[in-house]
Amino acid sequence: MDPAHNPDPLACLDQVETQLQHQEAMLASTTTNIQLAAANREPALATLSTQVQQITATLTQSLSLPAPPSRSPPPAPAYPGPVLEARVGVLECYAGDPEGCNPFITNCSILFALQPYTFATEEARVAFMINNLTGHARLWGTAEWERHTPACSSFSAVTTELHKVFGIASRGPDASRGLRQGSCSVTDYAIDFRIQARRSKWNQAAQVDAFLLGLADNIMVSYDLPASLDEIIALASHVSNFARQHIEEGL
Known part of the structure; x- marks a missing residue:
């Protein structure tokens, strides 16, 4: 075997060692770069973590708060109900009398x-x-x-x-002076006389004279006259009623 074609073992070992050292240096450089990158990202990660914690706390607080009371619609305005009024009969028309x-x-x-x-x-x-x-x-x-x-x-x-x-x-003010009892009762005559007399400006004595003037001749012929118109009317009514009753009993 030619020794020139056989590699030296020591030389091979040196070559392998050199390659290993080179790879080790590259690995160390890569590790350093990774550590530097991680160190640079730690503040950002810390900030992100803080924000996540704040959001989580806010959500938790919102979920724990009681729900706001529902707003009921405003009450409808109260309108007065229909008013029940007294029912009366048909009014008689007035023709001018x-x-x-x-x-x-x-x-x-x-x-x-x-x-x-x-x-x-x-x-x-x-x-x-x-x-x-x-x-x-x-x-x-x-x-x-x-x-x-x-x-x-x-x-x-x-x-x-x-x-x-x-x-x-x-x-006119003297309308009651011409009023006469005629065939009507003393009560009806007294009502008509009062209605007209209260429109006049006569005093008490004038009203008494006018009433006696219109009274039927057969009423109060032999009676002493009271002083007031009310007493005269009461006496005349009594005499008239007594006379009518006497006539009815005689029939």
Whole structure:
């Protein structure tokens, strides 16, 4: 065997050792680079870890809080229910006769008091009164309403005008002086007399004289007269009732 073609074992070992040293140096360099990279990333990882912990704490706190109370819808506004008013009969229409003027106005006033919601405004009251006029009074009321006169401004105004146009006062202050009992009873005569007398400006003595003047001749012929009109009317009614009863018993 040619020794020139046989490698030297020592030389081979040196070569292997050199290669190992080179690889070891490369490994050490790589390890150093890895350590440096890890060292550079530690602050970022620490910051990231802190943020993750904060988020976790926030989520935990949110889950542990009680749920806010549900907002109930606002209550519906309370509206007053329908008002039950007193029911009254049909009002009798007024045709314009003087004796019926004051009763008509009184009936309207009572109706308005019993049904304050239906007749809450002055216009509603005036319209109702004019709508319940008939005959000659209806013609007057229609003309006043269409012309929007002051008489239609309020209940008080229309009643005042009704009294002026159709009331007993429209006959003049001496209307009761011509009143006579005639064939009617003392009670009916006294009612008519009181209605007309209260419109006049007579004093007590004048009213007594007017009442006695219109009283039937067969009443109170032999009686001493009381001083007041009320007492005279009471006595006349008593005498009239006694006389009528006596006549009925005789029949």
